Amino acid sequence: MAEAAAGAASGKVVIRNVGLLLSGDIDRPILDADTLVVRDGRIAAVGRASDCDVTDPDLVVDARGTTLAPGLIDSHVHPVFGDWTPRQGQLGWIDSTLHGGVTTMISAGEVHLPGRPKDIVGLKALAITAQRAFDNFRPGGVKVLAGAPVIEKGMTEDDFADLAKAGVKLLGEVGLGSVKGGTEAKAMVAWARKHGIQSTIHTGGPSIPGSGLIDKDVVLEADADVIGHINGGHTALPEKHVCELCERSARAIEIVHNGNERIAVAAAKAAIELKCPHRVILGTDGPAGSGVQPLGILRMIAFLAGVAGVPAELVFCFATGNTARMRNLDCGLIEVGRAADFVFMDRAQHSAGRTLLDSVGLGDLPGVGMVMIDGVVRCGRSRNTPPATEIPVVVSAGH
Ligand SMILES: [Zn+2]
Known part of the structure; x- marks a missing residue:
């Protein structure tokens, strides 16, 4: 799996049916959107499916209602x-x-x-x-x-x-x-x-x-x-x-x-x-x-949410948008123009929490179902986290 520095994916990726979209932006941690369009490894559109141009994709990922956050x-x-x-x-x-x-x-x-x-x-x-x-x-x-x-x-x-x-x-x-x-x-x-x-x-x-x-x-x-x-x-x-x-x-x-x-x-x-x-x-x-x-960063997120009582959606920003802004990185936020680095998560199977954020607030780790970097799928279901209840699937590789 170790590879030379691959550039970004070329072409168009459509991600649909996102259940919860975490933005990485601590001033607005949850976005009202279920669809992302990625072009040449960068976020090209974020919104509701009807508002995005989802035609002619090279790759379609059905998030199946899972949570998407910046990597x-x-x-x-x-x-x-x-x-x-x-x-x-x-x-x-x-x-x-x-x-x-x-x-x-x-x-x-x-x-x-x-x-x-x-x-x-x-x-x-x-x-x-x-x-x-x-x-x-x-x-x-x-x-x-x-x-x-x-x-x-x-x-x-x-x-x-x-x-x-x-x-x-x-x-x-x-x-x-x-x-x-x-x-x-x-x-x-x-x-x-x-x-x-x-x-x-x-x-x-x-x-x-x-x-x-x-x-x-x-x-x-x-x-x-x-x-x-x-x-x-x-x-x-x-x-x-x-x-x-x-x-x-x-x-x-x-x-x-x-x-x-x-x-x-x-x-x-x-x-x-x-x-x-x-x-x-x-x-x-x-x-x-x-x-x-x-799993150190996920453990920190669950720890600060579960023990320090910081709302889970804010703790995710600590590990994404805050760092990107403090360090001038082009990733870490779900914003048009940023690198398409994403983690798809869902509540772990058998967590006492009802939703992903609920489970993290109880101190449980989420299950990772897919990770994408520069628009390239780098792993599917994590081999290290507990199994996610639902995981995204690649539904079509386009043309
Ligand atoms: Zn030191």
């Missing part, structure tokens, strides 16, 4: 190359994550490369190589945005300009390298931003031997674009510091699967109370000490 985005992963993670010695983890509804993964640093170079030329070379490698090769069709250098002492503005010129668009977690002080981090984050490179900061205690503590004052001073894993790793900052970060910073509030769950709930509730739910984005932080979680 899920994992805002925080640590890939290396291909579909292999040396951290946990596993092959196929990205393809397995596709079966958890994820269509885009964003690297927070290729830190698990054995023998990772830490000299400046070496770290730049690694970032450029990782960016190129995942640009040329998409495991299972998943878009892995990688090439996220871990900054080290001694870097100058020219280094950031070089990286940007070479196509690097992300920084690995600030704090995983030798730059751990707020003043130094702030200068480098600002250089990165000036050259169009987005930054994430490690928040909290060391996650594995070799990483260090980044406290709230360093996070505030560095002012990275994303407050990476605000709920820490296996340890988190004190709850009141996390709430202070939500309040005093305007940056993305990233909650991860591999973090402290109690603080995850506190951060989500703080964002709702502060009326900034649009800042919340989700990641897994896998692979790490906690391992690979193919």
Whole structure:
């Protein structure tokens, strides 16, 4: 299933009989529509069947009343190359994550490369190589945005300009390298931003031997674009510091699967109370000490809906449109012109919930019935989720 970076599907795809259309837009999470038209891998129309031009399709998918959402985005992963993670010695983890509804993964640093170079030329070379490698090769069709250098002492503005010129668009977690002080981090984050490179900061205690503590004052001073894993790793900052970060910073509030769950709930509730739910984005932080979680984003969605009490339709936005907007991605929202990256879900068989949203609100995972990336069907019934009650079917391959 791992394939070279296939371009978008050419031609016209019609998706009909969508039971519930989740938009990814936190201001309007549910759309009054049952039909989508995709042209050359992009959304061309969204609406009621009678309002859309559904003639002459190359492919027709009958959603059979299931729920369609934008493909899920994992805002925080640590890939290396291909579909292999040396951290946990596993092959196929990205393809397995596709079966958890994820269509885009964003690297927070290729830190698990054995023998990772830490000299400046070496770290730049690694970032450029990782960016190129995942640009040329998409495991299972998943878009892995990688090439996220871990900054080290001694870097100058020219280094950031070089990286940007070479196509690097992300920084690995600030704090995983030798730059751990707020003043130094702030200068480098600002250089990165000036050259169009987005930054994430490690928040909290060391996650594995070799990483260090980044406290709230360093996070505030560095002012990275994303407050990476605000709920820490296996340890988190004190709850009141996390709430202070939500309040005093305007940056993305990233909650991860591999973090402290109690603080995850506190951060989500703080964002709702502060009326900034649009800042919340989700990641897994896998692979790490906690391992690979193919269903990690779905588990975060069910956890925040079931335990933090955030309405399920909003939590789906945390993992789709919020991330797309915070990170300037062309996917993550059901809007004309966006990439046709979709996950089809239904309530899992035997869930106590009556509907998909109801079941997720009870903390159950949904069943994934199909995943599409750039208008290409990448998997049918998930091999990893519980079985969906109903699944979409390809009814005609057109002409
Ligand atoms: Zn980290």
